[in-house]
Amino acid sequence: MNNFTYFNPTRIHFGEGQIAQLANEIPSDARILITYGGGSIKKNGVLDQVHAALAGRHFLEFGGIEANPHFETLMKAVEVVKAEGIDFILAVGGGSVIDGSKFIAAAARYQGDAWEILQTYGSKITDAVPLGTVLTLAATGSEMNNGAVITKAETQDKLFFFSPFVQPRFSILDPVTTFSLPPRQIANGVVDAFVHTLEQYSTYPVNAKVQDRIAEGLLRTLIEEGPKAQANPQDYDVRANLMWSATMALNGTLSTGVPTDWATHMIGHELTGLYGLDHAQTLAIVQTAVWKYKLAAKQAKLAQYAERVFDVRDGSQEQKALAAIEQTEAFFAAMGNPPRLSAYGLGEEVIEPVAAKLTAHGHVALGEHADITPEDVQAILRLAL
Structure with a gap:
């Protein structure tokens, strides 16, 4: 066996009804941006559960993150984070939404051209907005790692990056959220x-x-x-x-x-x-x-x-x-x-x-x-x- 160092700081809340844990995981005074994809979370009741758990908190929403998250779309979310003073990101969706949210978190605090994050595979990231996730599609493992894959639609470039700064603080895994897939x-x-x-x-x-x-x-x-x-x-x-x-x-x-x-x-x-x-x-x-x-x-x-x-x-x-x-x-x-x-x-x-x-x-x-x-x-x- 080869030598290794192992560390994973993401807290997992697993099981039915665990979305309620959001109330304990996100600071009560946080300014939250909820990110999601095509809107299925509105139909299957997941977003309602998130709203209930965050009752009384300040939050905004950003939807439309693609199945292969586009750099161009994510940069619009970065503008929201900066303009609204967002200090916590909650990704509600599958791996693409989580990957996209990791990029948003890093790009919002990146000094320089955000495309460099992908060109340098995340090596120049020194800070990121804290984030957590509510997983609705079991696939990528992004809910418990520090990697992401982003596509620049204009040039058809699909690149990845890694950074400990975008490791989710917590992830909520409720199997019921996957029933409607x-x-x-x-x-x-x-x-x-x-x-x-x-x-x-x-x-x-x-x-x-x-x-x-x-x-x-x-x-x-x-x-x-x-x-x-x-x-x-x-x-x-x-x-x-x-x-x-x-x-x-x-x-x-x-x-x-x-x-x-x-x-x-x-x-x-x-x-x-x-x-x-x-x-x-x-x-x-x-x-x-x-x-x-x-x-x-x-x-x-x-x-x-x-x-x-x-x-x-x-x-x-x-x-x-x-x-x-x-x-x-x-x-x-x-x-x-x-x-x-x-x-x-x-x-x-x-x-x-x-x-x-x-x-x-x-x-x-x-x-x-x-x-x-x-x-x-x-x-x-x-x-x-």
Whole structure:
């Protein structure tokens, strides 16, 4: 196992009715900006619960944050924060709303051009408006980490940043808030959490038994509960297990002491930025193509994955690894996220633009061994056609 330092200061309030905890978490004299997305929280009663918990407090609202939050939209919220003296941000929504709110929090106190936050991956952030979250879509884990991904619509650039200054002070996870999600968002959430786990697992062995077993448990849970959530969206226990799985998948636990990959995410970000696919759709497209291209380097962990997650017992190590790829593709397809570019009306025309964007963004050495070049990415995408 590799050396590591682990710290996660986000307080989690998990379970039905926990939105009421907002009254205890946010200072009574705070000037609050509630951020949200398309407005579903108004229809499903979540915003009413937030209002009730904040009764007597000063708050404003900013809606319309996109599924892939746009820099241009978020800068409008930054203007509100500055003009109204906002000193606490409450993100009510899924990962995109939370990611966008992290950027708002940092940009509102950033000295200089806010685009630099993304160009420098958050390294120049020295302060941010405090924020908390009410999670309504289990997927990204943004509710318990310090990362965010933002898109500049004008230039089709999708970039990420990290900073301890935007780590949520608290997050409220009530599985009931996810009951009204449509099947596409359920599928995206499951696949997103699944690939987050795989990016920290499907590399090479370092004898990190605890991290491996946690990852394998999360993967098996997602495989078991994902289809159940689509069949019965209001099953509380299913939703609770999916919500906690997605949070655990990217709160820093799995990445401690192990090599991580993230090539699938980097390639996927460019596909989303250029062609507007859902983030999880791009992950389903790219993940197994990366494995096929790097099969020799990843064979040992893929065989372990086959044995422990899919109960594949027969065959050589390579045969087990190939079975793992086949089983994973079948799972993605069953959830509604087919693992091929052609399923989304895309073909070879995307290959060079994606590679060019990766080069422009400085992502020229991807993967756990930093040996996936933009030329390799082109080969990977051909495997995903």
